[in-house]
Amino acid sequence: MKKTAVAVAVAVSALGMSQFAAADFVKDSKLSLDLRNYYFAQDTDEFNGAAGVEGGQWGQAFMLNYKSGFTEGAIGVGVDLFGAAAYKLADHGDQQAAMLFERYSADESAERLNKGGATLKARVGKTTGYLGALRPVTPVLVSNDARMLPQLFEGAMLTNQDVAGLTLTAAHLTKVSMRDEDQWTDNNDRFGGEFSLLGADYKVMDGLTAQYYFGQLHNTYKQHFAGLKYSAAVGAGKLGADLRYFNTSEDGDGDGRANPRNDNKLWSALVNYSIAGHTFGVGYQELSGDTGFGQLSNSNYLISERMIGNGLMANQDEKVTLVSYGFDFGTVGVKGLSASVLHQMGDGGVLERDHTETDVVVGYTIPEGQFKGLGARLMHGMYDGDGKTADIDQTRFIVNYSIPLM
Numbered sequence: 001m002k003k004t005a006v007a008v009a010v011a012v013s014a015l016g017m018s019q020f021a022a023a024d025f026v027k028d029s030k031l032s033l034d035l036r037n038y039y040f041a042q043d044t045d046e047f048n049g050a051a052g053v054e055g056g057q058w059g060q061a062f063m064l065n066y067k068s069g070f071t072e073g074a075i076g077v078g079v080d081l082f083g084a085a086a087y088k089l090a091d092h093g094d095q096q097a098a099m100l101f102e103r104y105s106a107d108e109s110a111e112r113l114n115k116g117g118a119t120l121k122a123r124v125g126k127t128t129g130y131l132g133a134l135r136p137v138t139p140v141l142v143s144n145d146a147r148m149l150p151q152l153f154e155g156a157m158l159t160n161q162d163v164a165g166l167t168l169t170a171a172h173l174t175k176v177s178m179r180d181e182d183q184w185t186d187n188n189d190r191f192g193g194e195f196s197l198l199g200a201d202y203k204v205m206d207g208l209t210a211q212y213y214f215g216q217l218h219n220t221y222k223q224h225f226a227g228l229k230y231s232a233a234v235g236a237g238k239l240g241a242d243l244r245y246f247n248t249s250e251d252g253d254g255d256g257r258a259n260p261r262n263d264n265k266l267w268s269a270l271v272n273y274s275i276a277g278h279t280f281g282v283g284y285q286e287l288s289g290d291t292g293f294g295q296l297s298n299s300n301y302l303i304s305e306r307m308i309g310n311g312l313m314a315n316q317d318e319k320v321t322l323v324s325y326g327f328d329f330g331t332v333g334v335k336g337l338s339a340s341v342l343h344q345m346g347d348g349g350v351l352e353r354d355h356t357e358t359d360v361v362v363g364y365t366i367p368e369g370q371f372k373g374l375g376a377r378l379m380h381g382m383y384d385g386d387g388k389t390a391d392i393d394q395t396r397f398i399v400n401y402s403i404p405l406m
Contacts, residue, residue: 025078040396042393062084068080080121119132155171209228240274264291343357373401
């Protein structure tokens with residue numbers, strides 16, 4: 001660890017920074033190695049003459065994350081670095097059904113993935129700018145980290161916190177590296193346009209945050225989002241509520257199209273109540289307009305986006321109801337162990353199918369000792385297409401461990 005700090009200091013000096021200016025750059029630096037072992041399998045049943053598809057993959061990922069501090073002075077400068085490699089340990093069945101490594105055909109998928117990026121950052125007062133590889137998490141765009149390696153975007157992002165309780169965010173993204181690919185792709189080629197966003201998060205009072213975001217996939221769609229997040233102690237437990245509203249329309253060349261690809265409104269409400277280790281949840285989502293919901297692939301911020309599918313329950317005019325239950329076994333003496341089950345029902349909207357999804361998750365994280373933080377999750381999802389689309393079973397087993405190096 002000491003040697004690592006010295007190495008960083010030497011590198012900073014090589015960049016022309018004085019030892020004084022680089023003090024916080026080095027002192028506030030963090031370096032970690034994140035390990036992820038992942039097994040993924042999916043079985044899609046035969047349907048309407050199409051053969052069933054079953055397959056899986058197992059892999060090991062190594063992710064090195066470095067985040068520097070900022071140099072001293074009116075303009076603080078820093079750099080973040082990310083480098084990752086994932087190796088396929090085994091596979092079985094049809095590779096088109098597996099989703100950890102890039103698929104080339106039913107019989108072949110990539111043996112490894114390499115991914116990396118650098119981010120230059122600068123800070124003036126309470127305004128921070130980022131240029132390079134980004135992992136935004138906003139209501140209009142979410143960098144997905146649900147597979148072997150995270151989805152990365154390339155571009156510029158700016159945040160400002162000059163006003164107490166208010167965080168402003170702006171970004172313009174030009175490239176993407178999908179979660180199962182190692183190459184960078186121009187957003188114009190992948191999605192049909194570059195992506196821009198503006199947003200504000202405002203802490204109204206303790207436990208209540210209001211949000212507004214605008215996202216635009218140029219020449220494809222523009223999207224307004226408004227949301228409220230609330231949490232408070234109620235009785236002996238804690239109440240949480242999450243309200244979301246999206247208004248999406250065509251943009252640019254899509255304006256005036258006879259058959260629009262993006263013209264919808266979606267609202268949802270999710271309420272949870274936790275008490276004595278139990279967490280009960282209920283949610284509702286409703287979509288209206290001339291199309292189903294649309295956001296960038298694998299980047300949705302919907303309460304109906306769970307284990308299976310991408311937009312499976314966000315069809316034109318669809319209504320979704322969900323219920324969930326979770327239990328923290330730490331309240332009965334087994335620290336680190338938790339389990340949950342979620343069931344959601346969608347009416348399919350114009351597709352007229354009463355489909356359902358049920359997800360069961362069991363997780364354990366070592367709470368203390370040498371391997372504190374090492375966690376494992378077993379996840380199983382079941383999708384019932386109501387006889388109008390194929391049923392799907394999906395299983396995941398994930399082990400994560402982060403090793404601080406600096």
